[in-house]
Amino acid sequence: MPRDSIYQPELELALRQRLEEQAPGCLFFASDVTLVSEVSGEPVVNVTDESGRQHQIRTEWVLACDGGRSPIRESLGIGMSGNTYMQDWIVLDMIEDPDPSRFSKFYCSSIRPTVSVPAPNGGRRYEFMLLPGEKREDVLADSFLADLLKPFRDYDSSKVLRKTVYFPRSDGRQVQVRADPPPWRRGTSHPALCRTRDECGPPRRP
Ligand SMILES: Cc1cc2nc3c(=O)[nH]c(=O)nc-3n(C[C@H](O)[C@H](O)[C@H](O)COP(=O)(O)OP(=O)(O)OC[C@H]3O[C@@H](n4cnc5c(N)ncnc54)[C@H](O)[C@@H]3O)c2cc1C
Secondary structure (H helix, E strand, O other), rough: OOOOOOOHHHHHHHHHHHHHHHHHOOOOOEEEEEEEEEEOEEEEEEEOOOOOOOOEEOOOOOOOOOOOOOOOHOOOOOOOOOOOOOEEEEEEEEEOOOOOOOEEEOOOOOOOOOEEEEEEEEEEEEEEEOOOOOOOOOOOOHHHHHHHHOOOOOOOOHHHHEEEEOOOOOOOOOEEEEEOOOOOEOOOEEEEOOOOOOOOOOOOOO
């Protein structure tokens, strides 16, 4: 099935513009939620802003979109379960890719499992599994990446949008995890826990 995707910086800009239209001045950046509590049946959120000022926000709903290590999930005692893979993977986002295919490609190679995924605006993401003995700090060098990309395209560092190594957390919970119980709502109480996830990789042939 062809794959569609959204370019995150564009989505974030659109969300930000819409929020600023609907609720001017209500967007906080570089701020920490320190507590979510319930007072007289209503959720109250304590926030410390960039300058250290404390705020209390009374609201109807709280959406806890605070990531995989979600402090709010932990404070609600919601566990995590699911599967992960234990290998490190290079993630390489390239612009102006010569492969116009809208299909994701999985190379179940016994030499090096590889993924190639169409990205927005004519780009493509390549993912390469690290092999035993390869070190995170070495594999992002231009010469190493140029070798990996040879079967797919020429390497040009000016066409690299992002390069990083994606590795499992020390507790093994990096990919394909879910919050238990269902993340969108827990009983009748607030807040609702939100989490996005979309990760997959090819199996490694023995
Ligand atoms: C290298 C890499 C590549 C990836 N590529 C893709 C991809 O192509 N497609 C895809 O779908 N997914 C991809 N993912 C996974 C994707 O990044 C995550 O699934 C996604 O970011 C999860 O979104 P989230 O909003 O749940 O959490 P996050 O993006 O982790 O956002 C949580 C936010 O909450 C903030 N926060 C936490 N605690 C507090 C607090 N107490 N107060 C205030 N703020 C707080 C954090 O600072 C953070 O900004 C990739 C991940 C990595 C590491």
